Amino acid sequence: SDAAVRSGSVESSDEACSDASILLTKLALARHSTDNISVVVVDLRRNQQ
Structure with a gap:
């Protein structure tokens, strides 16, 4: 079904x-970071329907 896809x-x-x-x-x-590490990943691709 479309929902499953x-x-x-x-x-x-x-x-x-x-x-x-x-x-x-x-x-x-x-790289031996000496500070706090924060990572933000955003998926900007359009959803294909």
Whole structure:
């Protein structure tokens, strides 16, 4: 159904954003950041319906 496709797309987008935030955090830690690390990832792609 369309709802299942959209739901899968959202889950995929959420997973991609989560993966990106983990990678960015690891990169900051690998560079021995001496301050707090904050990561914000925003998916700006339009939802395909």
